[in-house]
Amino acid sequence: MLVLLLPILFLEIPRYTLGAVALCLGHMLYQLFNYCFRSPSPCVFDYCPTITVVVAGLNEAKTLPHTLESLWGTYPRMNIVVVDDGSTDEMTSIAQSFADAHEGVIVLSRAERGGKSSALNYALPFADDEIVVCVDSDSHLAPNALWEIVQPFRDPRVGAVSGTVLARNAFCNLVTWLQAFEYLRCIFLGRMFASKIDILGITSGAFGAFRREALDRVGGWDVGPGEDGDLTLRIRKSGYRVLFAPYAQCFTNVPTHFWRLLKQRRRWEWAVITFECRKHVDMGSPLSPNFRFANLLLLIERWTFNVLLTFLFWAYLVWLAFHWHANVPLQLFTYYVIYVALDFLTLGVILYYSLDPKRDLIIGLIAPLMPFYQFVLRAVSLWAITEEIFVRSSFRDTFVPEHVRNATWHW
Amino acid sequence: MLYDSALNLFCDAPSVDVGPCGSAPYENPKAAERRVAARYLFTKPMAVIPILPDHSPDSAFRGDAISSDISASGMGFEIDALRSFPGRRMLIGVEGDDGLLYYATVEVRNQCECEGRLRVGVRFVPHNNDLLRWENLFPTLQPCSYQFATGLPESTLRRWVEIGVLEPFLADRPLLCPRCHALPTYHQGCKQCGSARLDNQRLIHHFPCAYVGYTEEFDRTGEMICPKCRVRNLVVGADYEYLQGPHRCADCGWSGTDLETVGYCLACHWRFTLRQAWQAEFIGYHVNRLDPLAIIGPT
Structure with a gap:
């Protein structure tokens, strides 16, 4: 039983909390050191490369104007490429009318849907700038988000930078509220920590930036689903670093219906098997070119948390069901209390870094329900991982058009 | 439209003194001019404005007259005040039934005094000599300079506007x-x-690897090879599709x-x-x- 329980107790539950607390304490000490021994330096955006923002979408006529308005005029050396991936609504005409009124906006329209990867790749021949930034067409950016996301590229070793994705519709219903806290915990805080120890393996599709040279080297996006994670891993494999810009914030609409959420998470979990366990498993081999220990660590982290612990968790529950005794409810309640307490500790760290503490505090009040939410997601994870391991369900998903998924390789 | 209505108006005009338009020509034994075209009795009040050599109106000699007859090539009229006209060219304005004056450029062929009045025979000038021709009144392209200008100077046209002959309008921008x-x-x-x-380049979208690149990248050795995944012998439709690419100067x-x-x-x-x-x-x-x-x- 201990074999099953210990990893869950000491790895899974405090996964984000320990890292977040360590990060926070380290940052505090750093600030204290700066305060005592260094003169304070103002935070300025002194790196300003040329960027192309690619907004690819399908049937996003309603949300696209808001996205474009949030982008326009926020960065001086910027071009925008809008790619309509075969929409049946007014997306192209809306984008075109925006382009007519604003300089530096290109609209590309495809008659037939080709998938998100090819839509993003379609923008590349039209972009000559140093940095390519991807923004989902149902998202909008916070002020200075573009400035924040390009600053890490000052280091020529950096190939990709992930922005923070937060829930725009956080208070729409309980499902979105739970996701909003999850995004704060896993993306805002989790990626901050992962970036610090150089094991960040994902650049959000909703808001991520890539060095053009790195994109050319790896040939752009591959067929999805999970194309954003796949591209990040390939960029890491080609020798670049991947960083996180916590204050480059993007607000996106999260699924409002439970079944849509499950479908989305199922897709995300498939990507772990497809990419980390199959396609890019060579990243962990010391014999592969551009091998880095951080890449191996990244794979170990994914295998452990996303695959191994998922199975262990359910194995533990099965074991518990077969060894039921009077203290089990108390034991489970203790786990629940510990989990919630750690979530509140995580919330404290989030508030320490937050740009909008009041909003994030309200979002964090959902923490007592998070264990139940996580329980459901664990079930989805088990289902998705198992089906992907045995039947490769990802290549039957409608996220990619049929003619593309029939032609592509089934990893 | 105004002009059309004016034409309709004048179709009915000759019925005043003689038969309707199209009746047998009227032989006026007193006619001073020698017009070969058939002429018709035509009595209408009219204005006579002599034209100066610089094509501007000679307002000092402007006078009112009564027309006597009209033909396809000229007309005759009688005027009280003048002894003779200073020049040969003049603009005549004949009053229509709507009270407006309808203008034509004419040339004096002969004039004589008769019973204390000046009787004048005039000929309608040909198009190339017409003061009111389109080229004079509207900016037209000058073939030598590729610039636009009216046939008459602006100041001259404004003088015609001042006396109510011409009416300016914004023709184009x-x-x-x-x-x-x-x-x-x-x-x-x-x-x-x-x-x-400019060249409009074509792009290729390779389905299996989602790569999008210029056609030249795929077709370097005469064989279609994807530059990203190195797959050979690609077949259009099954393996790739064409997309419209950017223009290149x-x-x-x-x-x-x-x-x-x-x-x-x-x-x-x-x-x-x-x-x-x-x-x-x-x-x-x-x-x-x-x-x-x-x-x-x-x-």
């Missing part, structure tokens, strides 16, 4: 060369240098989708963008024209 105001041609050109020498190498509307001046060969073009205001002049054939009617 064309976009002309900002440097010399001459006629340009417009084309969709390179956003950077304005050149019209053959002169400066610029690449993009958004073309600029570029103007090219035919006179000074200046290249400019549409936003730089000079917006001119073409003022044309409207006149109520007298049409003798409409008055006479079918013969």
Whole structure:
């Protein structure tokens, strides 16, 4: 039983909390050191490369104007490429009318849907700038988000930078509220920590930036689903670093219906098997070119948390069901209390870094329900991982058009 | 429309003194001029404005008259006040039934005093000598300079406006060369240098690896090979599709989708963008024209 329980107790539950607390304490000490021994330096955006923002979408006529308005005029050396991936609504005409009124906006329209990867790749021949930034067409950016996301590229070793994705519709219903806290915990805080120890393996599709040279080297996006994670891993494999810009914030609409959420998470979990366990498993081999220990660590982290612990968790529950005794409810309640307490500790760290503490505090009040939410997601994870391991369900998903998924390789 | 109504109006006019239009020609034994065309009795109040050598109106000699007869090539009228006209060319305005004056340029063929009045025979001038011809009243392209100008100087036309013969109207607002105001041609050109020498490149989307690149990248050895995943013998439709690519300028190498509307001046060969073009205001002049054939009617 201990074999099953210990990893869950000491790895899974405090996964984000320990890292977040360590990060926070380290940052505090750093600030204290700066305060005592260094003169304070103002935070300025002194790196300003040329960027192309690619907004690819399908049937996003309603949300696209808001996205474009949030982008326009926020960065001086910027071009925008809008790619309509075969929409049946007014997306192209809306984008075109925006382009007519604003300089530096290109609209590309495809008659037939080709998938998100090819839509993003379609923008590349039209972009000559140093940095390519991807923004989902149902998202909008916070002020200075573009400035924040390009600053890490000052280091020529950096190939990709992930922005923070937060829930725009956080208070729409309980499902979105739970996701909003999850995004704060896993993306805002989790990626901050992962970036610090150089094991960040994902650049959000909703808001991520890539060095053009790195994109050319790896040939752009591959067929999805999970194309954003796949591209990040390939960029890491080609020798670049991947960083996180916590204050480059993007607000996106999260699924409002439970079944849509499950479908989305199922897709995300498939990507772990497809990419980390199959396609890019060579990243962990010391014999592969551009091998880095951080890449191996990244794979170990994914295998452990996303695959191994998922199975262990359910194995533990099965074991518990077969060894039921009077203290089990108390034991489970203790786990629940510990989990919630750690979530509140995580919330404290989030508030320490937050740009909008009041909003994030309200979002964090959902923490007592998070264990139940996580329980459901664990079930989805088990289902998705198992089906992907045995039947490769990802290549039957409608996220990619049929003619593309029939032609592509089934990893 | 006004002009059309005026024509209809004059079709009915001859019924005043003689038979309706198209009746047998009337032989006026007192006619001073020697017109070969059949003439018709035609009595209407009219204004007579002599034209000075610089084509401006001679307002001092302006007088009111009564027409006596009309033919396809000329007309006769009688005027009280004048002994003789200072020049040969003049503008006559014949009052229509609507009270408006309808003008024509005429040339005095003969004039004589008769019973204390001056009887004048005039001929309608040919088109190339007509003061009221279209080229004189509307800015037209000058073939040598590629610029637009009216046949008569602006100051002269304004004098005709002052006496109520011409009526100015905004005819057009064309976009002309900002440097010399001459006629340009417009084309969709390179956003950077304005050149019209653009190639529209095609892209290929390879389905299996989602790569999108120029056709040249795929077809380097005469065989279709994906530059990203190295798959050979690609078949269009099954493995890849064509997409529209950006335009590329053959002169400066610029690449993009958004073309600029570029103007090219035919006179000074200046290249400019549409936003730089000079917006001119073409003022044309409207006149109520007298049409003798409409008055006479079918013969």
